Amino acid sequence: MSQVSSFRPDIEGMRALAVILVALYHCGTPGFDGGFVGVDVFFLISGYLITGLLIKERQTTGRINLRRFYARRVRRLLPASIVVALATFGLAKLVLSPLGLLDLRRDALATLGYLANYWFALRNTDYLHDHAGASLYQQYWSLAVEEQFYLVWPVLLIAGCLVLNRLGVITAARVVIASVLAASFALSVVLTTSAQPWAFFSLPTRAWELAAGGLLALFLGRVGSWPAPLAQALGWCGLLLILVAPPLLVEIATFPGWAAAVPVIGAVLVISAGTRHRGPLQTALASAPLTFIGRLSYSIYLWHWPLLVLAGGVRGGSLPWSARGAVLAGTVVVAWLTYRLVENPLRHQRWLSARPGWSIAAGAASTAVGAAAAVLIAMPPVLHVDRTAEPVAGSGRDDWTSYVPSNLTPPLQSAGANFPSVFSDGCHADFRDVVVHDCVYGRAGSDVTVVLFGDSHAAQWFPPLRAVADRHGFRLVSLTKSGCPSASVRKTSNYLGREYHECDEWRSRALDRIVREQPELVVIANSTNATHDGIVPKEEWLAGMGKTLDRLSFLPRLTVLADTPYADADVPSCLSARLSAALSCTLSRATSVNADFSRGEAELVRGRGRQVRDLNDYLCSAQECPAIIGDTLVYIDRHHLSPQITLALSNVIERDVLSNVTASGQTEPD
Numbered sequence: 001m002s003q004v005s006s007f008r009p010d011i012e013g014m015r016a017l018a019v020i021l022v023a024l025y026h027c028g029t030p031g032f033d034g035g036f037v038g039v040d041v042f043f044l045i046s047g048y049l050i051t052g053l054l055i056k057e058r059q060t061t062g063r064i065n066l067r068r069f070y071a072r073r074v075r076r077l078l079p080a081s082i083v084v085a086l087a088t089f090g091l092a093k094l095v096l097s098p099l100g101l102l103d104l105r106r107d108a109l110a111t112l113g114y115l116a117n118y119w120f121a122l123r124n125t126d127y128l129h130d131h132a133g134a135s136l137y138q139q140y141w142s143l144a145v146e147e148q149f150y151l152v153w154p155v156l157l158i159a160g161c162l163v164l165n166r167l168g169v170i171t172a173a174r175v176v177i178a179s180v181l182a183a184s185f186a187l188s189v190v191l192t193t194s195a196q197p198w199a200f201f202s203l204p205t206r207a208w209e210l211a212a213g214g215l216l217a218l219f220l221g222r223v224g225s226w227p228a229p230l231a232q233a234l235g236w237c238g239l240l241l242i243l244v245a246p247p248l249l250v251e252i253a254t255f256p257g258w259a260a261a262v263p264v265i266g267a268v269l270v271i272s273a274g275t276r277h278r279g280p281l282q283t284a285l286a287s288a289p290l291t292f293i294g295r296l297s298y299s300i301y302l303w304h305w306p307l308l309v310l311a312g313g314v315r316g317g318s319l320p321w322s323a324r325g326a327v328l329a330g331t332v333v334v335a336w337l338t339y340r341l342v343e344n345p346l347r348h349q350r351w352l353s354a355r356p357g358w359s360i361a362a363g364a365a366s367t368a369v370g371a372a373a374a375v376l377i378a379m380p381p382v383l384h385v386d387r388t389a390e391p392v393a394g395s396g397r398d399d400w401t402s403y404v405p406s407n408l409t410p411p412l413q414s415a416g417a418n419f420p421s422v423f424s425d426g427c428h429a430d431f432r433d434v435v436v437h438d439c440v441y442g443r444a445g446s447d448v449t450v451v452l453f454g455d456s457h458a459a460q461w462f463p464p465l466r467a468v469a470d471r472h473g474f475r476l477v478s479l480t481k482s483g484c485p486s487a488s489v490r491k492t493s494n495y496l497g498r499e500y501h502e503c504d505e506w507r508s509r510a511l512d513r514i515v516r517e518q519p520e521l522v523v524i525a526n527s528t529n530a531t532h533d534g535i536v537p538k539e540e541w542l543a544g545m546g547k548t549l550d551r552l553s554f555l556p557r558l559t560v561l562a563d564t565p566y567a568d569a570d571v572p573s574c575l576s577a578r579l580s581a582a583l584s585c586t587l588s589r590a591t592s593v594n595a596d597f598s599r600g601e602a603e604l605v606r607g608r609g610r611q612v613r614d615l616n617d618y619l620c621s622a623q624e625c626p627a628i629i630g631d632t633l634v635y636i637d638r639h640h641l642s643p644q645i646t647l648a649l650s651n652v653i654e655r656d657v658l659s660n661v662t663a664s665g666q667t668e669p670d
Contacts, residue, residue: 008274009285009286009291010270010274010281010282010285010286011045011049011271011274011285011294012285012286012290012291012294012295013284013285013286013287013290013291013294014041014045014267014270014271014285014294015042015045015293015294015297016289016290016291016292016293016294016297017038017041017242017243017285017290018038018039018041018042018045018297019038019042019293019297019300019301019304020038020293021035021036021037021038021041021242021243022035022036022038022039022301022304023035023300023304023328023331025038025315026131026304026305026308026314026315027308027313027314027315027324027327027328028131028314028315028316028317028324031247032247033246033247033250034245034246034247034248034249034250035246036127036128036246036255037242037246037260037262037263039142040209040256040260040263040264040267041242041263041264041266041267042142042146042301043142043145043146043206043209043210043213043264044209044210044212044213044216044264044267044268044271045213045267045271046146046149046210046213047149047209047210047211047212047213047214047216047217048213048214048216048217048271049213049217050150050153050210050213050214051153051157051173051177051213051214051215051217051218052214052217054069054153054154054157055157055169055170055173055217055218058157058158058161058169059169059170064154064157064158066154066155066158069150069154070150070151073147073150077143077146077147077298079342079343080298080299080302080338080339080342080343081140081143081302082112083338083342084299084302084303084306084338085108085111085112085137085140088108088136088137088306089104089105089108091306091310092104092136092306092310095310096573097573097574097576097577098381098383098576098577099383099412099413099570099572099573099575099576099577100570100573100576102381102413103135103416104135104136104137106119107119107135107136107137107138108137110137111137111140111144114143114144114147114148115144116137116138116140116141116143116144117141117142117144117145117148117201117202117203118144118201118202120135120138120141120197120201121197121198121200121201121202123197124197125138125197125201126197127141127197127200127201128200128255131314131315131316131317134309134314136305136306136309136310137306138305139301139302139304139305139306140302141201143302145201145202145203145206146210148203149203149207149210153210153214156176156180157173157176160172160173160175160176161173161176164176170218173214173218174215174218174219177211177214177215177218178211178215180207180208180211181207181208181211181212181215182208183208184204184205184206184207184208184211185208185261187199187204187205188205188206188208188256188257188260189257189258191205192205192254192255192256192257193254193257196254199256199257200255200256205256206256209260209264212264212268213267213268216268216271216272220272220275226272226276228276228277228279231272231273231274231275231276231277231279232273232277232279232280232281234269234272234273235269235270235272235273235274235279235281235282236273236281237266237269238265238266238267238268238269238270238272238273239266239270239281240266241262241263241265241266241269242263242266242267242270245262245263245266246262246263249262251498270285293332295339296332296335296336296339298339298343299334299335299336299338299339299343300331300332300335302335302338303331303334303335303338304327304328304331307327307330307331307334308324308327308328311323311324311327313327381576382579383404383411383412383413383576383579384404384405384406384408384411384412384579385403385404385405385406385579385580386406387403387405387406388405388406388407388631389401389403389405389407389408389628389630389631390630390631391630391631391632392629392630392631392632392645392648393630397621399629399630400583400586400626400628400629401582401626401628401629401630401631402581402582402583403579403580403581403582404575404576404578404579404580404582404628405628405631407631408628408631408632408633409631409632409633409642409644410633410636410642410643410644412572412575412576412633415572415633415636415637415642416570416572416636416637418636418642418643418644419459419636419640419643420459420460420462420463420643421462421463422439422459422462422478422480423459425439426439427439427478427480428456428459428478428480428481428482429480429481429482429484429506430481430482431482431483431493431500431502432502433481433502433506434502434505434506434509435506435509436479436506436509436510436513439477439478440475440476440477441466441469441470441475441476441477441478442466442469442470442473442474442475442476443469443473443474443475444475445475446473446474446475448473448474448475448520448661449474449475449476449477449517449518449519449520449521450465450469450474450475450476450477450519450520450521450522450523450657450661451476451477451478451479451514451517451519451521451522451523452465452476452477452478452479452480452522452523452525453479453480453486453510453514453522453523453524454479454480454485454486454524454525454526455480455481455482455483455484455485455486455525455526455527456480456482456483456527456640457525457526457527457563457564457639457640458480458486458523458524458525458526458561459478459480460525460564460640460641460643460646461523461525461561461646461653462478462480463643463646463647464646464647464649464650464653464654465523465653465657467647467650468650468653468654468657468658471654472654472657472658474657474661477513477517477519479510479513479514481503481506481507481510483500483503483527484500484502484503484506484507485503485507485526485527485528485536485544486507486510486524486526486545486548487526487536487541487544487545487547487548488507488544488545488547488548488551489536489540489541489543489544490504491503491536511548511551511552514552514555515554518554519555520556520557520660520661521555521556521557521558521559521657521660521661522552522555522557522558522559523558523559523561523657524548524558524559524560524561525560525561525563526563527563527639528541528563528594528597528598528601538596538597538600541597541601542600542601542604545601545604545605546604546608549604549605549608549610550608553608557611557660557661558610558611559610559611559612559613559656559660560601560602560605560610560611560612560613561612561613561614561615562598562601562602562612562613562614562615562616563593563594563597563598564593564615564616564619564639564641565587565589565592565593565616565619565620565625565635565639566587566592566593566638566639567585567587567592567635567638567639568587568591568638569638570637570638571585571627571633571634571635571636571637571638572633572635572636572637574627575627575628575633582626582627582628583626583627585627586624586625586626586627587620587624587625587626587627588623588624588625589616589620589621589622589623589624589625590623592625593616593620593625598614602614611660613656615649615652618649618652619634619641619645629645629648630648632644632645632648633645
């Protein structure tokens with residue numbers, strides 16, 4: 001086991017490559033679309049080194065000292081992670097709105113509780129595609145995985161050695177580690193297809209990567225017998241698997257799943273190649289620049305993400321490349337200071353090293369202090385002024401509210417979760433869903449059927465349509481799916497990071513459902529403003545909308561609702577920073593509504609003999625669109641209307657629905 005525990009500069013160089021890959025991926029550098037696999041390399045190295053140290057201690061002393069092990073991990077990981085976590089919150093306080101700080105506080109508490117990975121999984125975080133809007137603490141997910149691994153791994157090895165004592169320490173450890181590897185890898189492959197965020201973030205689905213490193217540590221003796229030319233050839237192949245293969249895998253596989261095995265196998269080959277032999281590969285990895293970055297890799301990893309996000313330099317951000325390079329250079333400087341002043345001094349502090357219990361206690365106390373600081377820094381602010389507003393009465397400028405009233409509905413602090421009930425009752429299809437859910441509202445046995453069809457901008461009109469259906473006894477069928485328009489167009493999904501083939505399949509099934517329903521009226525709404533993900537060119541959109549209208553030509557009545565405004569930034573966050581100046585969050589109608597696109601669509605729809613209804617005159621003046629009308633918040637994020645404001649337009653919706661149903665030959669079903 002001597003090779004496992006002795007210092008290897010080539011492995012330090014591998015750490016450098018891993019963090020460089022991750023940083024270049026996060027800032028959107030061309031050619032590094034698979035750079036996120038640097039984390040998989042980190043996992044493999046950690047499992048290799050930690051398992052080797054534990055088994056060597058067990059062989060040498062006959063036991064594993066858990067207190068000393070945990071104390072070393074505390075001194076190694078916690079000082080820098082807590083400092084960066086608190087510094088991140090301090091920097092965020094200078095940049096984020098009060099509402100943004102409240103959201104960030106939850107992320108900070110999960111991070112300081114070493115549960116960041118499960119927190120992000122619970123929130124269905126898309127690590128691979130949602131960059132610009134991601135949490136400032138998102139990089140801590142992998143640290144949480146390692147911390148949880150370190151907590152259970154020595155206990156598991158001790159238990160395995162006791163149960164399989166007759167096999168000897170090495171064989172028993174191999175059996176335990178191989179079992180963990182097989183079970184964890186199988187779980188990862190299965191969950192990647194059904195619950196990708198949980199497969200990506202959780203320890204049970206990532207443990208196999210650390211276990212692979214542990215198994216490598218226990219087979220180094222056999223690996224070391226490879227001839228030098230073979231070892232070098234395999235090492236270079238391993239480097240290619242880490243650097244070249246991942247960008248290709250992004251196009252054909254969902255991560256992690258089986259695809260994560262590629263960089264892990266690559267890291268195994270690179271480490272194995274340097275076990276007994278030193279060749280050009282090891283010389284390159286052990287070069288001074290790489291070993292310098294390798295020493296700082298932990299601090300670089302912690303710092304680079306929040307600095308990129310705050311500067312707007314992440315993938316999809318607007319920061320120029322020269323500025324992104326400056327942010328990364330600054331990251332190295334800050335990481336060096338953290339390494340010299342925090343990470344290294346406390347890691348090797350003699351007094352704490354000699355007292356494992358004090359190291360653990362100091363880590364626990366620091367965590368508690370950090371959590372308390374996060375709570376205090378983001379104490380829930382009062383997100384309104386001490387003044388009420390009148391209910392929505394009209395749509396004129398006199399009804400615009402110039403402050404955030406105390407009776408605002410929905411309140412700012414809950415606005416972001418205030419989607420219509422069709423989202424929470426399982427009837428709105430998410431991005432990966434291709435099932436057309438059998439969701440019927442109103443009076444199920446009615447002779448009059450109205451269908452709502454489109455993406456989330458159609459779903460925002462569900463509350464008033466349901467109210468009308470309940471009031472008049474209609475049968476309402478809701479067919480909506482996130483990011484999937486009713487127009488027959490092919491889209492890419494920024495959320496999924498690929499062509500949105502689920503949309504094509506779902507739309508086809510939804511159209512079949514409409515044909516079977518033979519409704520009296522179909523209401524179509526879509527997100528068409530060219531200010532969002534997966535923009536479709538105007539010509540393609542009009543052609544696709546024409547195909548859909550032709551497919552539905554048998555319908556007696558069809559209404560297309562014009563798209564609603566898009567803000568440049570989250571509206572509730574803007575208001576939370578301007579409680580007494582709500583009008584400063586007003587949207588320009590010229591920039592928030594794509595008038596040219598809307599005109600082209602309207603001409604097409606009317607040319608097919610169908611109706612177009614533009615309700616933006618109820619939400620905007622000729623020049624501007626307010627954030628608050630009366631006591632009602634208009635937008636719950638950048639572009640979705642609040643259920644409360646659409647319900648305020650129920651009378652308008654009701655008139656349109658009734659006139660269409662009556663015109664189709666049906667009597668009002670009161």
